[in-house]
Amino acid sequence: MRDDLINIYKDAPAIFETIREEIGKVVVGQKPVVEQILVGILAGGHILLESNPGLGKTLLVKTIASTTGLHFSRIQCTPDLMPADITGTTLIEEVEGSKHFRFEEGPIFANIVLADEINRASPRTQSAMLEAMQEKQVTVGKNTYRLEEPFFVLATQNPIEMEGTFPLPEAQLDRFLLKVFIDYPSPEEEYQIMERYTGHAEPKVERVITRRELLSLQQLVRDVPISDDLKRAAIKAVVSSRSWEGVEYGASPRASIGLILASKARALLSGRDYVDRADLEVMARPIFRHRIILTFDSERRGVTTDQVISEIMKAI
Amino acid sequence: MDGSYEFLEDLRRLSAAYRRLEGGLYLLNSGMIATLIYIVALYLGIPTFFGFYWHGSILAAAPAFVSLILGLLGGKVIDRRSRYDLFSHLDEAISEKTKAAYDNRGSDSVVMQSLAEDVKRCLSTVGAADLMNSRRLYLGTRSVPAFQAKAGALLLLLASAAVFAHSPGDGAPPQPFSSLSDLRDRAMALFADEELPEEAGSSPGISGEIYGKPSLAVLEEVNLELVLYPGSAAGFRSRETDPVDRFFTISEPGEGVAVPTDQYIESLPPQHREIIKRYFENLATIS
Numbered sequence: 150m151r152d153d154l155i156n157i158y159k160d161a162p163a164i165f166e167t168i169r170e171e172i173g174k175v176v177v178g179q180k181p182v183v184e185q186i187l188v189g190i191l192a193g194g195h196i197l198l199e200s201n202p203g204l205g206k207t208l209l210v211k212t213i214a215s216t217t218g219l220h221f222s223r224i225q226c227t228p229d230l231m232p233a234d235i236t237g238t239t240l241i242e243e244v245e246g247s248k249h250f251r252f253e254e255g256p257i258f259a260n261i262v263l264a265d266e267i268n269r270a271s272p273r274t275q276s277a278m279l280e281a282m283q284e285k286q287v288t289v290g291k292n293t294y295r296l297e298e299p300f301f302v303l304a305t306q307n308p309i310e311m312e313g314t315f316p317l318p319e320a321q322l323d324r325f326l327l328k329v330f331i332d333y334p335s336p337e338e339e340y341q342i343m344e345r346y347t348g349h350a351e352p353k354v355e356r357v358i359t360r361r362e363l364l365s366l367q368q369l370v371r372d373v374p375i376s377d378d379l380k381r382a383a384i385k386a387v388v389s390s391r392s393w394e395g396v397e398y399g400a401s402p403r404a405s406i407g408l409i410l411a412s413k414a415r416a417l418l419s420g421r422d423y424v425d426r427a428d429l430e431v432m433a434r435p436i437f438r439h440r441i442i443l444t445f446d447s448e449r450r451g452v453t454t455d456q457v458i459s460e461i462m463k464a465i
Numbered sequence: 466m467d468g469s470y471e472f473l474e475d476l477r478r479l480s481a482a483y484r485r486l487e488g489g490l491y492l493l494n495s496g497m498i499a500t501l502i503y504i505v506a507l508y509l510g511i512p513t514f515f516g517f518y519w520h521g522s523i524l525a526a527a528p529a530f531v532s533l534i535l536g537l538l539g540g541k542v543i544d545r546r547s548r549y550d551l552f553s554h555l556d557e558a559i560s561e562k563t564k565a566a567y568d569n570r571g572s573d574s575v576v577m578q579s580l581a582e583d584v585k586r587c588l589s590t591v592g593a594a595d596l597m598n599s600r601r602l603y604l605g606t607r608s609v610p611a612f613q614a615k616a617g618a619l620l621l622l623l624a625s626a627a628v629f630a631h632s633p634g635d636g637a638p639p640q641p642f643s644s645l646s647d648l649r650d651r652a653m654a655l656f657a658d659e660e661l662p663e664e665a666g667s668s669p670g671i672s673g674e675i676y677g678k679p680s681l682a683v684l685e686e687v688n689l690e691l692v693l694y695p696g697s698a699a700g701f702r703s704r705e706t707d708p709v710d711r712f713f714t715i716s717e718p719g720e721g722v723a724v725p726t727d728q729y730i731e732s733l734p735p736q737h738r739e740i741i742k743r744y745f746e747n748l749a750t751i752s
Binding site for chain 2 (some may be wrong): 151154158372374377
């Protein structure tokens, strides 16, 4: 086992480079977004992707899933989606004349679950995902079923179409490790997208990492050393967010855990064997932005959550 | 420090070097402050004062001791302000990884072992001089020249203190100012009502040298220093006369020799004899 870890650790920079290259075959640009999603996967956290329609959220997640060779499933959330549609249901099955119950697994039983437009699902259905996301298990009736490791939910939501949507409750938002914004591509990148997707050849990606390798990398992430000073700085940032001017509700203790884990993952992804301050500063935004709720007055004045996070990180 | 990683040995070596530097800096700062304080004390005449009144006693060295103690305290204040932190004096790139490695020295994970090797490589290139940080010295931009500048400044201060301490005249014990002042005031009060001769104030060619030159007289085995202060003679002035033979007693410098009163009086100019005689008589009644 230790030898495996040593080998994986040695190969890690090459593995990450290959993953980036494979994703780059399909997704044009969006390098910071790709990095953040890879950080989320390495840290073993769930990711909420937010962008305007047509920016390739679903394509990005599918591509990442393809490079990892993990079991991937997609749930298109709609208001009439029922919890059993996600978790699975118990069926009566007749085998050789006798009838018995059989549990039919839902799409949540996968390694990477893409919950597309999660804010269109009803609160009841959204809640069904809570247990799966936090406990990595599903309870149907009296039975509890473990989800296979690794397990990630990559949910997308559209910020501009608010009609007929159910904004995610704070408790559920807190379960996402990162909230990643996808911005519009540059004109040059958009030209490349147009060229790539208006011809006959469909870009294909290859699997470059196995499930076992990914689990080893996740273990290595937890072993990345971080100084006590940076741990204290992370806690200070989280605590400061609770009393920061213009903030209604600050980040929970999950944020400090998430910030350290995400920083460790970023360090490993960058080929470093220790966490530095830049890791904390870069990961603070996706970690905090869905955990900090601004006051009405701040929003009225046009203050954004990212601005507040930048101020907090400057102050610590 | 515990743990078995090799970089901890380098860290111990640097830590010892850093403590030595800290000690050197502390002594430099203390020395500078103590010297400055002693220079101020010299300027105020405090060491001379102590030396005169407590000559031969340990109290005579009190100003130097107090300066030293104040210097040490001042050095401690500066030292406390610049808290001991070896990591912050390493190069920024090395500092973060060394801190991370040191804080996780109890771990034997694959990543930690890799980091420990990396830190070992980096620390082996760091020398004691690299730890001298210009921020700690508050001088210049480069650490070594700044350290040298500070040591140079201390030497200059010490030299200034030495020059102050051995300037001409300063080594002699001071006159007992208060007793002389009292004497002068009382003498002035005695002669305040004396009538001056008519011709006394009209003579030209008066030399100002008659003032401020102390003489020594012995009266009833008591040494008395005689000083004529400007104005204390109540308008009496000397004038040129024909040469007169004076009686002088030969003695070694510094030795006061008693002169018989009659001889002394006879050696004085006749016109002054009476007033000087009365001066001593009055002085005898005062003392």
